[in-house]
Amino acid sequence: xxxxxxxxxxxxxxxxxxxxxxxxxxxxxxxxxxxxxxxxxxxxxxxxxxxxxxxxxxxxxxxxxxxxxxxxxxxxxxxxxxxxxxxxxxxxxxxxxxxxxxxxxxxxxxxxxxxxxxxxxxxxxxxxxxxxxxxxxxxxxxxxxxxxxxxxxxxxxxxxxxxxxxxxxxxxxxxxxxxxxxxxxxxxxxxxxxxxxxxxxxxxxxxxxxxxxxxxxxxxxxxxxxxxxxxxxxxxxxxxxxxxxxxxxxxxxxxxxxxxxxxxxxxxxxxxxxxxxxxxxxxxxxxxxxxxxxxxxxxxxxxxxxxxxxxxxxxxxxxxxxxxxxxxxxxxxxxxxxxxxxxxxxxxxxxxxxxxxxxxxxxxxxxxxxxxxxxxxxxxxxxx
Amino acid sequence: xxxxxxxxxxxxxxxxxxxxxxxxxxxxxxxxxxxxxxxxxxxxxxxxxxxxxxxxxxxxxxxxxxxxxxxxxxxxxxxxxxxxxxxxxxxxxxxxxxxxxxxxxxxxxxxxxxxxxxxxxxxxxxxxxxxxxxxxxxxxxxxxxxxxxxxxxxxxxxxxxxxxxxxxxxxxxxxxxxxxxxxxxxxxxxxxxxxxxxxxxxxxxxxxxxxxxxxxxxxxxxxxxxxxxxxxxxxxxxxxxxxxxxxxxxxxxxxxxxxxxxxxxxxxxxxxxxxxxxxxxxxxxxxxxxxxxxxxxxxxxxxxxxxxxxxxxxxxxxxxxxxxxxxxxxxxxxxxxxxxxxxxxxxxxxxxxxxxx
Numbered sequence: 001x002x003x004x005x006x007x008x009x010x011x012x013x014x015x016x017x018x019x020x021x022x023x024x025x026x027x028x029x030x031x032x033x034x035x036x037x038x039x040x041x042x043x044x045x046x047x048x049x050x051x052x053x054x055x056x057x058x059x060x061x062x063x064x065x066x067x068x069x070x071x072x073x074x075x076x077x078x079x080x081x082x083x084x085x086x087x088x089x090x091x092x093x094x095x096x097x098x099x100x101x102x103x104x105x106x107x108x109x110x111x112x113x114x115x116x117x118x119x120x121x122x123x124x125x126x127x128x129x130x131x132x133x134x135x136x137x138x139x140x141x142x143x144x145x146x147x148x149x150x151x152x153x154x155x156x157x158x159x160x161x162x163x164x165x166x167x168x169x170x171x172x173x174x175x176x177x178x179x180x181x182x183x184x185x186x187x188x189x190x191x192x193x194x195x196x197x198x199x200x201x202x203x204x205x206x207x208x209x210x211x212x213x214x215x216x217x218x219x220x221x222x223x224x225x226x227x228x229x230x231x232x233x234x235x236x237x238x239x240x241x242x243x244x245x246x247x248x249x250x251x252x253x254x255x256x257x258x259x260x261x262x263x264x265x266x267x268x269x270x271x272x273x274x275x276x277x278x279x280x281x282x283x284x285x286x287x288x289x290x291x292x293x294x295x296x297x298x299x300x301x302x303x304x305x306x307x308x309x310x311x312x313x314x315x316x317x318x319x320x321x322x323x324x325x326x327x328x329x330x331x332x333x334x335x336x337x338x339x340x341x342x343x344x345x346x347x348x349x350x351x352x353x354x355x356x357x358x359x360x361x362x363x364x365x366x367x368x369x370x371x372x373x374x375x376x377x378x379x380x381x382x383x384x
Numbered sequence: 385x386x387x388x389x390x391x392x393x394x395x396x397x398x399x400x401x402x403x404x405x406x407x408x409x410x411x412x413x414x415x416x417x418x419x420x421x422x423x424x425x426x427x428x429x430x431x432x433x434x435x436x437x438x439x440x441x442x443x444x445x446x447x448x449x450x451x452x453x454x455x456x457x458x459x460x461x462x463x464x465x466x467x468x469x470x471x472x473x474x475x476x477x478x479x480x481x482x483x484x485x486x487x488x489x490x491x492x493x494x495x496x497x498x499x500x501x502x503x504x505x506x507x508x509x510x511x512x513x514x515x516x517x518x519x520x521x522x523x524x525x526x527x528x529x530x531x532x533x534x535x536x537x538x539x540x541x542x543x544x545x546x547x548x549x550x551x552x553x554x555x556x557x558x559x560x561x562x563x564x565x566x567x568x569x570x571x572x573x574x575x576x577x578x579x580x581x582x583x584x585x586x587x588x589x590x591x592x593x594x595x596x597x598x599x600x601x602x603x604x605x606x607x608x609x610x611x612x613x614x615x616x617x618x619x620x621x622x623x624x625x626x627x628x629x630x631x632x633x634x635x636x637x638x639x640x641x642x643x644x645x646x647x648x649x650x651x652x653x654x655x656x657x658x659x660x661x662x663x664x665x666x667x668x669x670x671x672x673x674x675x676x677x678x679x680x681x682x683x684x685x686x687x688x689x690x691x692x693x694x695x696x697x698x699x700x701x702x703x704x705x706x707x708x709x710x711x712x713x714x715x716x717x718x719x720x721x722x723x724x725x726x727x728x729x730x731x732x733x734x735x736x737x738x739x740x741x
Contacts, residue, residue, distance in 0.1 A: 070584035207440040212655040212669030241657035278589040280614030281660045287618045
């Protein structure tokens with residue numbers, strides 16, 4: 001259980017996620033701590049918010065890596081550090097083979113044509129005093145990029161590509177709906193044909209019927225321009241649709257990283273299990289039969305994360321299943337993110353593949369009829 | 385201390401419905417025109433039932449709940465129709481009468497608990513206040529009841545948390561405190577307006593479980609307003625689907641998920657990415673945007689986005705607003721607002737739409 005999985009004859013299978021040297025983006029032990037200072041004349045650091053605490057993963061060219069987790073897990077901060085909107089406290093960020101972690105702002109500027117970001121809130125991410133033409137045209141002006149027919153023609157063609165009317169070139173953001181504003185943000189992000197786009201919860205603020213339109217648009221653009229996405233989100237259903245591989249984060253650390261189908265059909269980390277079982281399924285009969293794993297208590301503070309495995313204070317396995325010697329291990333030894341199955345990296349001392357959680361029937365596994373944990377009339381919840 | 389609510393003797397036969405909304409219209413006159421927030425809505429809710437109101441932004445779901453609570457009184461809104469709550473008519477009631485009903489017979493849980501609680505007062509004091517308004521008891525008794533409720537909603541160390549301020553609670557705990565505040569007077573009707581949208585999915589699961597437990601224990605009627613169909617499937621017994629200020633389909637939760645008959649409902653089901661089905665290559669969104677409530681489309685409010693208008697003869701979809709009519713498929717209360725013939729609708733669902741899900 002504690003040794004990493006080594007498949008026969010596959011000596012070059014990565015043992016840790018950052019071993020993937022062919023990847024477009026490789027992040028190794030990335031750390032971002034926000035210092036907490038106290039004092040009036042002289043500020044002393046008395047602690048730190050450990051927002052991102054040793055995160056490693058790799059993203060291959062052309063793929064989408066989903067970064068999921070709940071509030072406070074550090075996924076948005078990770079996205080911002082990767083784009084260097086925030087400087088990392090420690091760790092390496094290899095983009096196209098070059099370590100950009102320590103680059104200064106002036107050195108980063110030329111790389112900004114290659115790394116872009118789409119933000120969550122379509123209302124605050126666009127300057128309300130600029131027209132769409134100015135907003136989408138800004139990348140060309142800032143990077144002094146030459147265009148064939150002029151910036152305006154480029155911008156209008158981008159607007160058309162994302163589904164906006166190019167005649168609205170001179171309109172202001174407040175004249176558009178939320179979904180349309182998000183399209184403007186997307187047009188701005190793809191303007192310079194970047195290699196990598198970090199999408200920070202791009203559809204969370206949108207209505208359900210508009211979400212599907214924007215997700216389809218993002219996929220189309222990815223196919224057309226060969227884009228690579230890091231898709232940060234808390235909605236597991238949307239991530240399942242768009243991502244190729246998914247990393248699950250909790251309290252600043254990656255708990256599990258696996259290809260999409262593997263993660264959704266046989267997750268191995270207890271946190272992934274509870275996350276998946278918590279997502280309500282739009283099917284009343286299935287909902288009534290499902291087993292639910294409820295987490296007890298609240299998220300610990302990232303200022304003072306629990307020792308050993310950060311999840312042990314809420315882990316259903318720790319509470320109910322493990323022996324005292326095993327629990328001691330969870331309390332004292334930080335589990336490393338290692339391959340426990342081909343391509344599946346798990347940070348847990350006692351991982352266990354479970355196939356019946358998110359999509360029991362679809363994965364061809366016999367349903368939960370036999371484990372009748374509170375059927376139609378009950379809540380079907382197992383609070384462990 | 386409170387005015388006696390008016391009990392009308394001419395009330396219509398509402399059967400055993402605790403809440404009955406009849407042809408509710410809420411119109412807001414604005415500089416740009418008349419915004420028809422809600423335009424002819426009727427539904428019933430019984431004790432012990434959870435009714436879901438599903439809709440996107442601008443569908444009128446929040447305006448409806450605010451109208452039930454009488455929160456539009458004193459504003460410019462023009463409200464017509466009737467709302468019957470346990471024998472009291474609410475649209476015609478005065479502010480005094482509403483105040484005596486709020487908290488006591490009906491209560492509301494809002495979406496964002498941080499902005500719904502007063503930041504300057506301790507949580508315990510706010511909850512106790514709600515109890516004291518409707519019950520002539522001492523402060524000590526109110527405090528005891530508050531601590532009981534905090535415990536009941538799963539807040540650890542309730543006697544200590546009684547003296548905390550809202551900002552000292554986490555999001556999930558704050559929502560629990562809001563539920564405690566809403567339930568402290570044992571209201572028979574609870575309206576929850578997107579109670580878990582701002583919460584993480586694991587906390588959402590805890591809160592929804594709590595609401596179902598409490599509903600069973602107190603036999604309350606609950607109206608749950610949400611845009612999340614997963615939440616509806618998990619908690620609701622009956623559903624009202626709202627679009628453009630109108631109800632376009634209503635029925636039991638099984639009607640909506642297994643036998644829907646309105647193209648908008650089909651669109652909602654097909655456009656969601658789902659974890660419990662084979663992954664689709666491409667999502668099937670509903671084209672277009674939600675309608676403007678000032679320039680409401682003539683005829684059927686959904687016609688600009690409907691892909692099935694060719695199944696209706698002539699230009700009926702564009703000229704006549706369809707009525708909400710009962711349909712024979714599904715449960716007894718299943719009703720649909722659509723011009724397509726019922727048999728044709730069922731054929732389209734089983735033949736064309738359902739297989740793609």
